[in-house]
Amino acid sequence: MTDTMIGVIGGSGLYQIDGLEDAAWTEMATPWGAPSDAILTGRLGGVPMAFLPRHGRGHVHAPSAVPYRANIDALKRLGVTDLVSVSACGSFREEMAPGDFVIVDQFIDRTVGREASFFGTGCVAHVSLAHPTCPRLGAACAAAAAAEGITVHDGGTYLAMEGPQFSTMAESRMYRDAWGCDVIGMTNMPEARLAREAELCYASVAMITDYDSWHPDHGAVEITDIIRTLAGNADKARGLVARLPGILGPARDACPHGCDRALEHAILTAPAARDPALLARLDAVAGRILTA
Numbered sequence: 001m002t003d004t005m006i007g008v009i010g011g012s013g014l015y016q017i018d019g020l021e022d023a024a025w026t027e028m029a030t031p032w033g034a035p036s037d038a039i040l041t042g043r044l045g046g047v048p049m050a051f052l053p054r055h056g057r058g059h060v061h062a063p064s065a066v067p068y069r070a071n072i073d074a075l076k077r078l079g080v081t082d083l084v085s086v087s088a089c090g091s092f093r094e095e096m097a098p099g100d101f102v103i104v105d106q107f108i109d110r111t112v113g114r115e116a117s118f119f120g121t122g123c124v125a126h127v128s129l130a131h132p133t134c135p136r137l138g139a140a141c142a143a144a145a146a147a148e149g150i151t152v153h154d155g156g157t158y159l160a161m162e163g164p165q166f167s168t169m170a171e172s173r174m175y176r177d178a179w180g181c182d183v184i185g186m187t188n189m190p191e192a193r194l195a196r197e198a199e200l201c202y203a204s205v206a207m208i209t210d211y212d213s214w215h216p217d218h219g220a221v222e223i224t225d226i227i228r229t230l231a232g233n234a235d236k237a238r239g240l241v242a243r244l245p246g247i248l249g250p251a252r253d254a255c256p257h258g259c260d261r262a263l264e265h266a267i268l269t270a271p272a273a274r275d276p277a278l279l280a281r282l283d284a285v286a287g288r289i290l291t292a
């Protein structure tokens with residue numbers, strides 16, 4: 001058993017959480033630059049917790065410009081073991097209605113030009129992403145949502161788009177009808193890839209705000225409609241987060257799905273051929289495996 005530390009990345013509408021004991025906003029520096037904002041640390045129900053607003057307080061960073069690598073590195077560096085992403089999303093399913101939550105378990109990545117790996121020339125690694133979220137942590141989020149009385153859908157495929165504009169109607173229909181996606185957002189990729197490389201258990205909670213642009217009875221998504229739903233969703237998300245310590249507990253067994261051992265056989269570059277400068281940047285993300 002090792003100590004649990006819960007990380008939460010708050011998406012649009014969720015810029016802080018309440019009720020942490022010994023709460024403090026901590027500025028962090030990482031080899032990948034500065035995270036989106038300072039990180040709120042503290043304890044909830046006896047479990048250490050770290051909260052990072054993905055877009056920064058005041059919503060400063062556009063989805064394409066979120067410093068995803070710095071965010072994951074900083075949370076890993078603080079000791080986070082279980083990372084919950086909370087995101088505002090559009091829905092491609094009638095039954096996944098605004099106000100509902102979806103526990104995402106798959107992604108299709110249509111983002112372009114974002115830094116999507118900690119590894120590269122001088123230290124090449126290939127982790128598995130077949131199952132990009134952690135079923136154990138996802139189940140904890142589903143249980144927390146249900147206990148809060150939130151309508152929660154267990155499982156869903158998230159289409160990660162580049163944005164910042166919303167999809168055309170043709171794209172919206174293609175993602176739904178041809179590609180079988182359930183929800184759409186702009187931020188969970190490369191976040192999920194990087195969390196896996198950093199050996200974090202990662203779960204994604206999609207808070208539905210709209211029906212994107214496919215629904216014949218709802219017209220095209222408008223930011224004003226989204227904003228109307230965001231505040232209620234954020235309150236529900238805070239309730240969900242508050243229940244996680246009681247469900248996960250202060251100590252954890254190794255992840256039965258191997259999230260915390262993702263790098264075990266992933267690094268291909270021979271030790272003698274590794275770039276010392278890159279290895280130095282990987283101290284938090286891959287220190288466990290590089291110093292073993």
Ligand SMILES: CSC[C@H]1O[C@H](OP(=O)(O)O)[C@H](O)[C@@H]1O
Nearest residue numbers: 011012054063087088185186187
């Ligand atoms: C507020 S609408 C578009 C914006 O909201 C979502 O952000 P996040 O995933 O951080 O909640 C979506 O991905 C867009 O960035």
Ligand SMILES: Nc1ncnc2[nH]cnc12
Nearest residue numbers: 088089090184185186212
């Ligand atoms: N329809 C939508 N498309 C992309 N990102 C979103 N975030 C919330 N609603 C969205």
